[in-house]
Amino acid sequence: MSTQDTPTPAPSWEPRIIAFFCNWCTYTAADLAGVSRMKYAANIRVIRVMCSGRIDPQFVLEAFAKGADGVLIGGCHPNDCHYAEGNYKMLRRFRLLKRLLADMGIDENRFRLEWISAAEGEKVKTVVNEMVENIKKLGPLGLPDRLAELNTELEAEHLPVSEPHEKESEVAHV
Amino acid sequence: MFRPKIAFYWCASCGGCEETVVDLAEDILGVVEKVNIVLWPVAMDFKYDAIRAMPDGSILATLLNGAIRSTEQEEMARLLRRKSKYLIAYGSCAHTGGIPGLANQFSREQILRFVYEESPSTVNGEKTRPQTQWLADDTGGTLVMHRQKRGSLDGLSFVDQDRMLKLPKLHELVRSLDQVVEVDYYVPGCPPTPNLTKAAVGALLDGRMPPKGSVLAPDVALCDECPRKASKPTNVSFKEFHRPHQKVLDPAQCFLAQGVVCMGPATRSGCTAQCPGGNMPCTGCFGPTSRVRDQGAKILSSLCANVEPKDEDGIDNVLAGIPDPVGTFYRYGLAKSLLRQKVNR
Numbered sequence: 001m002s003t004q005d006t007p008t009p010a011p012s013w014e015p016r017i018i019a020f021f022c023n024w025c026t027y028t029a030a031d032l033a034g035v036s037r038m039k040y041a042a043n044i045r046v047i048r049v050m051c052s053g054r055i056d057p058q059f060v061l062e063a064f065a066k067g068a069d070g071v072l073i074g075g076c077h078p079n080d081c082h083y084a085e086g087n088y089k090m091l092r093r094f095r096l097l098k099r100l101l102a103d104m105g106i107d108e109n110r111f112r113l114e115w116i117s118a119a120e121g122e123k124v125k126t127v128v129n130e131m132v133e134n135i136k137k138l139g140p141l142g143l144p145d146r147l148a149e150l151n152t153e154l155e156a157e158h159l160p161v162s163e164p165h166e167k168e169s170e171v172a173h174v
Numbered sequence: 175m176f177r178p179k180i181a182f183y184w185c186a187s188c189g190g191c192e193e194t195v196v197d198l199a200e201d202i203l204g205v206v207e208k209v210n211i212v213l214w215p216v217a218m219d220f221k222y223d224a225i226r227a228m229p230d231g232s233i234l235a236t237l238l239n240g241a242i243r244s245t246e247q248e249e250m251a252r253l254l255r256r257k258s259k260y261l262i263a264y265g266s267c268a269h270t271g272g273i274p275g276l277a278n279q280f281s282r283e284q285i286l287r288f289v290y291e292e293s294p295s296t297v298n299g300e301k302t303r304p305q306t307q308w309l310a311d312d313t314g315g316t317l318v319m320h321r322q323k324r325g326s327l328d329g330l331s332f333v334d335q336d337r338m339l340k341l342p343k344l345h346e347l348v349r350s351l352d353q354v355v356e357v358d359y360y361v362p363g364c365p366p367t368p369n370l371t372k373a374a375v376g377a378l379l380d381g382r383m384p385p386k387g388s389v390l391a392p393d394v395a396l397c398d399e400c401p402r403k404a405s406k407p408t409n410v411s412f413k414e415f416h417r418p419h420q421k422v423l424d425p426a427q428c429f430l431a432q433g434v435v436c437m438g439p440a441t442r443s444g445c446t447a448q449c450p451g452g453n454m455p456c457t458g459c460f461g462p463t464s465r466v467r468d469q470g471a472k473i474l475s476s477l478c479a480n481v482e483p484k485d486e487d488g489i490d491n492v493l494a495g496i497p498d499p500v501g502t503f504y505r506y507g508l509a510k511s512l513l514r515q516k517v518n519r
Contacts, residue, residue, distance in 0.1 A: 053479075057471035061512035078484065092478040095489050100474065100499040103279075105517035146517060150347045154248060154354065 015135040017070040018063040019044040019128075022052045024082040025118050026074025032121035040125040041132040044072065052076070052113075053086025057097050060111065064101075067144045070110040070135045072127070077115040087115070109134040110141060178234035178379070181213035181225070182264075183254055185247035186274040186348065187240030191265035192216040194365040195237075198372060205375055209234075213254075222250075228257050235260040235378050237361070241267040241274040241509060242349045246342030255355040260378065266364040268351040269389070270461045270469075271509020273364070275348045276501065278508050281519040282346045304341065350510045360389040364459035364506055367445055391444030393463050396456050400438055400447040402428045410480045415495025418454060429455040430480075433495075435502060440466065440473035459506045468512045470503030 021027040027048045033040065049055055052075025060071050073094065075087040094113045101111055112131055116123045184192060196217075198205065212233060213220045236258040242248050255261050266272040277285060290296065290303050351357050361374050374390045377383055384390070397403055406428040416433050423429070429436035429450070437458030438450070449456050462469040481492045496502055504511050 057475045058466075058468045058512065061468055061471050065512040065514075088484045089479040091484075091486070092481045092489050092493075093475055095486065096474055096478050096493050096496065096499055097471075099493075100470070100503070103498075103500045103516070104513050105519065106513075141517070143513070143517070147514065150515070153345050153347070155252065 009139045013140055015043045015069040015132055015140075016067065017044045017072055017128075017131060017135065018068045019046045019072040019074065020049050020052070020055050020059065021046055021074040022076055022082075022087075023048055023050050025076040025080065026114075026116040026124065028118035029074070029116045029120050030124050032118065033124045034121075036121050038121060038125045040128045043132045043135075044128055051081065051083050051086035052090035053081070053083065053088075055090060055093075057093055060097060064106065064110075064141065065143050067142065069138075069141045070112070070131060072131055073113045074116045074124070074127075075113070077117055080117065106141065107138055109138060177208060177210040179212045179228075179232060180209040181233050181236040181254060181258065182211070182216070183213060183236060183238045183240075183250060184216060185238065185240030185251065185268070185351075186243045187265065187267045187272070189216065190365040191239035191267075194265075194363075194368060194371055197368045199368075201368075201372055205379075208379055222253075225253060225257060230256050231259050233258040235262055237262045237264040238351060239263075239265040239268050239365075241271050242351060242354045243274060243277070243345045243347075244342040245345070248345070248354055251351060251355050260358040260383070261351075261355065262374070263351040263357045263360045265366055266362065266459045266461070266506040268357075269360045269362050269510075270507040271348055271350045272459075272506050275350070275507065275509030276505070277348050278515040279500065279519065280516070282344055284519065286344070304344075347515055348509050353509070358386055359383070360461075362389055362391050362442060362460040363445060367448070369446070370444055389442065389461070389464070391442050391460060394443050395463060396438040396441045396443045396445070396447060396460070399443045400428075400450050402426060402447075402450055405431060407431050411482045412477065412480055412492055413482050414492055417495070423453050425453045435473075435477065435496060437469075437473055437503075437505075439476050440469050457505050458503075461507055461510070469507050470500070470511055473503050474499065 021030055027046070030046060052073055055073060060073075063071050073090065075090055076082065078087065078091075081087040090113065094111075098108060098111055102108055109131075112127070114123070114127050116127065182192070182195065196202065211218065212228070213225055213236075233254070236254040238251065238254060238261065240247070242251055263269045267274055271278075286303055290298055291301055359374070361370055363370065366374075370391055377390070392398075397406065405426060407430075410430045412430075412433055414433055415435060418434060421432070421434065423434065424432055429438075434455050436450070436455035438447075438456040440462060441456055441458045442460040442463050444460060447456075458469060458473070462472065466472050477496075478493070481489055483489050483492060500508065508514070
């Protein structure tokens with residue numbers, strides 16, 4: 001029952017953040033940051049979705065359950081959604097999901113929603129850097145490791161099949 | 175006549191699932207006639223040793239209800255898994271962790287401290303707790319305790335003359351049955367309805383079982399069989415949420431249209447919508463359909479998308495009507511949810 005997430009992370013530890021970016025704005029902004037040669041922390045793994053309204057809360061929970069230290073969502077500014085209403089749907093889900101995550105002991109700095117238009121490459125850089133800094137202070141979340149630790153209370157010879165825990169390097173990048 | 179062996183067992187459960195078996199009423203006679211019940215602790219007297227002595231796989235099916243949250247329950251789940259051809263998770267607790275799964279929001283220490291020391295109705299000046307550690311022999315010599323190692327667990331045994339009793343240890347995490355052993359089928363519900371039970375036992379005896387891993391209930395949302403379905407508006411829009419005790423509920427209109435959280439859209443059907451029939455919204459005991467991994471996330475997604483305001487404060491005001499999202503959305507499924515447990519409990 002420590003108040004800190006993990007007091008002493010391994011020295012080599014770096015936060016891993018899953019970022020869901022909307023195709024029409026934030027993903028384009030990240031592209032812009034790239035072609036403008038801006039530098040920002042390399043801790044995010046970007047997943048492009050067609051709209052922030054497409055982001056199922058299951059995606060967020062699964063990211064955390066599989067070992068993400070943070071989840072960042074980027075969508076279009078209010079009134080700018082390519083599909084008219086998607087970003088509002090995301091905002092509403094975000095407000096309750098954030099509370100649910102807090103109730104499950106996940107710090108609010110680990111889950112962030114930002115409106116970033118296609119022109120705001122600079123904002124991608126600021127937001128990502130900020131989030132990486134915040135999560136570095138919190139330490140690793142490490143849900144798979146926590147679960148593996150708890151599963152040692154089961155009889156060792158018949159450990160249950162846990163959720164597959166792929167190592168980053170084993171994931172095929174197509 | 176050959177009569178296949180059937181076992182019933184309970185782990186962390188309330189006894190409601192056992193009631194359902196009895197609720198088969200006269201139909202249970204037809205079942206009992208065709209099977210040989212080899213274990214049913216709630217109703218008949220059997221010894222675990224008799225089960226241990228049986229050849230592996232000799233029980234046709236074990237219907238196990240209750241979540242797994244102690245070393246004894248784990249041991250029995252493993253034993254019955256080994257002895258049974260089919261292991262069936264019976265009821266919400268075995269299927270998705272059930273109400274006991276909500277304990278995954280607290281550590282074992284928090285639970286023991288509250289129950290044995292802090293709860294308002296507890297008088298326990300000496301702070302006595304169920305023991306899992308070595309105790310000095312201060313009982314006058316008749317009761318001697320030996321510490322035993324079993325794997326990484328501290329098992330504790332009490333030797334009274336020649337009899338040895340073992341005390342189980344409470345797990346840190348509540349688990350659904352399939353998080354401990356392999357499960358063949360699931361019968362959902364808190365408790366499962368007599369109809370589903372009858373259908374499952376019938377299928378079992380006739381040997382027409384669906385593919386392994388199936389949940390033995392229809393794979394569509396509850397709304398499909400809800401008598402209020404016709405009154406569900408095309409566009410649901412929430413201006414505020416009411417809890418059932420805060421409002422006089424219209425007995426015919428869709429709960430969502432009345433601003434009441436109903437788990438129906440995210441819950442499997444098969445119960446004949448008994449709760450909506452009794453003018454109470456669905457609380458989700460049948461778990462999700464096969465296309466959904468996390469029931470709570472899905473109902474959250476659906477409800478929130480239809481909140482009316484578009485600004486943060488307005489949205490928060492409406493959502494304040496759901497004061498306990500974990501308890502509401504994961505009432506029966508926290509153990510089987512994606513996150514499974516509160517971190518830093």
